[in-house]
Amino acid sequence: MLVASIAGNAFGQGAVAKIQAHKHLGAATCASSVCHGAAEPLPGSNVMQNEFALWQEIDPHARAYALLGEPKSLAIARNLGIGDPRQAGVCLDCHADFVPADLRGAKFQLDDGVACEACHGGSEQWIASHTTKDTPHAENVEKGMYPISNPVQRAKLCLSCHMGTADRMITHRIMGAGHPRLSFELDTFTWLNPHYVVDDDYVARKGAFNGARDWGVGQGVAAMNLLDQLTHSKLAWQGIFPELVLFDCHACHKPMTAGSWKSRPGTGLGPGVVRLNDANLVVYRYVLGLVDAGGSARLLQETRALHQATTQSREATFAAAKKLRGTIDGSLQRVSDFSFDASALGKIVGAISADADRGEFNDYSAAEQAAMAAQSVIVAFTTAKQIDETRAKSIMTYVDRVYATVENGDRYDPARFVAAMRELKRVTL
Numbered sequence: 001m002l003v004a005s006i007a008g009n010a011f012g013q014g015a016v017a018k019i020q021a022h023k024h025l026g027a028a029t030c031a032s033s034v035c036h037g038a039a040e041p042l043p044g045s046n047v048m049q050n051e052f053a054l055w056q057e058i059d060p061h062a063r064a065y066a067l068l069g070e071p072k073s074l075a076i077a078r079n080l081g082i083g084d085p086r087q088a089g090v091c092l093d094c095h096a097d098f099v100p101a102d103l104r105g106a107k108f109q110l111d112d113g114v115a116c117e118a119c120h121g122g123s124e125q126w127i128a129s130h131t132t133k134d135t136p137h138a139e140n141v142e143k144g145m146y147p148i149s150n151p152v153q154r155a156k157l158c159l160s161c162h163m164g165t166a167d168r169m170i171t172h173r174i175m176g177a178g179h180p181r182l183s184f185e186l187d188t189f190t191w192l193n194p195h196y197v198v199d200d201d202y203v204a205r206k207g208a209f210n211g212a213r214d215w216g217v218g219q220g221v222a223a224m225n226l227l228d229q230l231t232h233s234k235l236a237w238q239g240i241f242p243e244l245v246l247f248d249c250h251a252c253h254k255p256m257t258a259g260s261w262k263s264r265p266g267t268g269l270g271p272g273v274v275r276l277n278d279a280n281l282v283v284y285r286y287v288l289g290l291v292d293a294g295g296s297a298r299l300l301q302e303t304r305a306l307h308q309a310t311t312q313s314r315e316a317t318f319a320a321a322k323k324l325r326g327t328i329d330g331s332l333q334r335v336s337d338f339s340f341d342a343s344a345l346g347k348i349v350g351a352i353s354a355d356a357d358r359g360e361f362n363d364y365s366a367a368e369q370a371a372m373a374a375q376s377v378i379v380a381f382t383t384a385k386q387i388d389e390t391r392a393k394s395i396m397t398y399v400d401r402v403y404a405t406v407e408n409g410d411r412y413d414p415a416r417f418v419a420a421m422r423e424l425k426r427v428t429l
Contacts, residue, residue, distance in 0.1 A: 026104075037050070064114045068086045126145045149207065159225050162182060163184055171243060185218060219283050226276075264360060278303060285299050348377055349374060350429060361417055368406045
């Protein structure tokens with residue numbers, strides 16, 4: 001699958017604008033038994049047709065609006081002074097399909113949560129054509145269906161809420177009011193609660209699926225999204241402070257215990273310096289290392305230069321961030337076109353383990369991303385039948401041990417993570 005260059009455009013603005021380009025008819029229009037509301041998969045159809053029932057039953061997106069009425073959400077809204085969160089745009093942006101009133105059809109209901117069209121786009125022009133077998137998927141996309149099967153486009157849209165973008169900024173103030181910390185990895189989150197399957201019909205309509213590729217592309221897009229926020233003329237600065245949500249939470253939010261600081265070679269920063277949350281930058285190096293070893297080394301050098309620039313000036317930080325963004329954008333096409341196969345597994349795990357030994361995972365956020373990376377590539381290669389299921393099951397035992405070291409950020413111990421990664425490396429090489 002070819003992925004066009006996306007330099008120069010803020011991610012969220014492009015994705016959200018596409019989603020809101022046409023009228024949203026409401027989840028009820030998708031819920032009939034002859035569309036996506038069947039109780040069971042229908043034989044002879046090129047889709048299961050019970051997607052709505054599965055979404056409603058197992059997908060957290062279906063309960064996103066209802067969550068705003070719970071005591072914790074009401075408390076966050078009180079702390080922010082915004083009134084009822086079920087009426088506050090800053091909450092509805094990501095907890096509902098919050099399109100303008102003139103884009104809401106007769107059956108549209110805000111309390112449906114993050115419903116079908118919040119991800120697939122306003123359906124007024126493709127609601128009929130997408131049910132016919134002889135209409136190509138590309139034609140529906142031309143009519144306004146969001147190209148969710150394209151990993152770059154899916155990452156852009158998901159990140160608009162799961163990380164925050166220019167038009168859906170999840171600020172440090174919102175976090176301070178009690179909102180949970182955000183963490184996202186494209187392939188892992190894609191398959192947490194799926195209401196569809198990738199089968200021969202899917203591939204025929206939308207192209208081949210590769211979870212390892214999506215993991216790699218997702219890391220690159222997330223890293224560029226961070227850099228876009230960091231260099232945004234209005235969002236990157238709040239009074240005398242930078243927007244702190246872009247920085248590593250655990251650089252500040254940890255017990256003030258003497259002697260707890262540990263160095264990270266990839267930053268070159270000393271103690272007492274608030275570090276950018278570079279988790280996606282760290283992990284994208286392993287992706288790029290498969291494709292371009294020289295590019296991966298350059299990415300490390302430029303990431304380190306960005307960290308250094310944050311201690312110098314705003315102008316130096318912006319210049320370093322823009323240079324780094326250009327490096328990532330210039331490599332994304334090659335990553336998307338790369339043939340990820342089982343030989344990549346040992347290389348990825350080996351690179352993570354080597355960095356762990358050097359102290360690169362003394363920060364929790366990067367370790368969390370590394371754990372998700374290990375799982376994503378193993379599951380992807382197993383699904384593609386490039387790894388024997390028996391061997392994959394054995395390896396996943398060690399991945400679970402890595403996950404156990406990052407299950408609680410407040411109790412994260414880098415030494416345990418290093419030891420678990422060494423064991424995972426031993427069984428994958």
